[in-house]
Amino acid sequence: MTEHTAQDDHALAGRLAEAAGRLLLGVRDELGFADARALKDTGDLRAHEYLMAALAECRPGDAILSEEGRTSVAGKRARGDERAPTGNTATGDRLAADRVWIIDPLDGTREFSEEGRRDWAVHVALWERRAGGGAGGLTAGAVALPAQGVTLRTSPDGALAGAEPLRVRPPREGRLRIAVSRTRPPQFVTELAGKLGLDVELVPIGSAGAKISAVLLGDVDAYLHAGGQYEWDSAAPAAVALAAGAHASRIDGSPLAYNRRDPRLPDILVCHPVSSSTLLTGIRDVSDALPE
Ligand SMILES: Nc1ncnc2c1ncn2[C@@H]1O[C@H](COP(=O)(O)O)[C@@H](OP(=O)(O)O)[C@H]1O
Numbered sequence: 401m402t403e404h405t406a407q408d409d410h411a412l413a414g415r416l417a418e419a420a421g422r423l424l425l426g427v428r429d430e431l432g433f434a435d436a437r438a439l440k441d442t443g444d445l446r447a448h449e450y451l452m453a454a455l456a457e458c459r460p461g462d463a464i465l466s467e468e469g470r471t472s473v474a475g476k477r478a479r480g481d482e483r484a485p486t487g488n489t490a491t492g493d494r495l496a497a498d499r500v501w502i503i504d505p506l507d508g509t510r511e512f513s514e515e516g517r518r519d520w521a522v523h524v525a526l527w528e529r530r531a532g533g534g535a536g537g538l539t540a541g542a543v544a545l546p547a548q549g550v551t552l553r554t555s556p557d558g559a560l561a562g563a564e565p566l567r568v569r570p571p572r573e574g575r576l577r578i579a580v581s582r583t584r585p586p587q588f589v590t591e592l593a594g595k596l597g598l599d600v601e602l603v604p605i606g607s608a609g610a611k612i613s614a615v616l617l618g619d620v621d622a623y624l625h626a627g628g629q630y631e632w633d634s635a636a637p638a639a640v641a642l643a644a645g646a647h648a649s650r651i652d653g654s655p656l657a658y659n660r661r662d663p664r665l666p667d668i669l670v671c672h673p674v675s676s677s678t679l680l681t682g683i684r685d686v687s688d689a690l691p692e
């Protein structure tokens with residue numbers, strides 16, 4: 401197996417997420433917003449093909465799990481390209497691999513197709529078996545927000561990259577701004593908001609990556625989701641959140657686990673550690689309203 405330094409993997413994740421982001425801004429310019437379906441499919445697939453080719457070239461020995469590399473998207477086509485999407489590493493090989501890139505070439509596809517919206521992202525994360533004492537875990541990640549000109553990425557020292565690495569900030573006393581899906585806000589969050597005894601504001605934002613970045617950038621204080629999501633939706637954002645000192649877990653408080661046979665990972669809580677017990681306890685108290 402080719403040996404890579406840790407620095408290379410963090411920097412590579414950042415470079416690839418940014419480059420895919422530039423490509424996506426170009427797709428918006430090229431196609432315009434008249435045909436949302438064509439814009440979504442072309443963005444998804446061109447960013448996927450770019451990342452698959454770049455990872456195959458830079459990290460030929462590694463496995464890849466991409467949202468757009470599933471057999472279920474084989475019928476999808478980019479404008480001007482009749483090829484089927486490049487497939488993911490076979491599941492058995494991925495589960496046996498020491499290094500797996502978990503990527504979402506375009507998270508917040510709906511928002512990408514809406515003119516003027518900036519809440520969409522590119523996610524590039526690396527899972528390694530050696531992490532967590534051999535149990536496996538995320539070791540690098542980058543979230544690019546191309547329309548906001550921002551990229552958050554991990555660095556070898558365990559923090560976010562940057563001259564003054566970003567750290568998640570605690571909420572203002574008595575107040576909590578919670579980011580939720582624009583199109584699928586879970587009902588239990590509304591119920592939770594009513595019970596917390598705080599001044600709670602629900603802030604609809606598209607894309608899991610954009611919501612978690614909003615927590616780290618201080619635009620909101622927490623991100624709560626349940627009812628469905630996949631590993632690629634949260635892997636890179638969770639890697640970045642943990643490096644920024646945030647709490648990131650399932651909504652029952654258990655750790656987020658990646659590189660599983662079934663890539664469904666349906667719920668997530670990201671917040672400053674001072675808010676986590678209040679939110680986790682509150683979620684338990686409204687468990688009747690939780691989605692199946
Ligand atoms: N109930 C659900 N089931 C499956 N995926 C979901 C989901 N709710 C959200 N997601 C996925 O999570 C990402 C963020 O969603 P949202 O913007 O609604 O918060 C989106 O990824 P994609 O845009 O990559 O498809 C979306 O498809």
Ligand SMILES: [Mg+2]
Nearest residue numbers: 504507508633
């Ligand atoms: Mg996604």
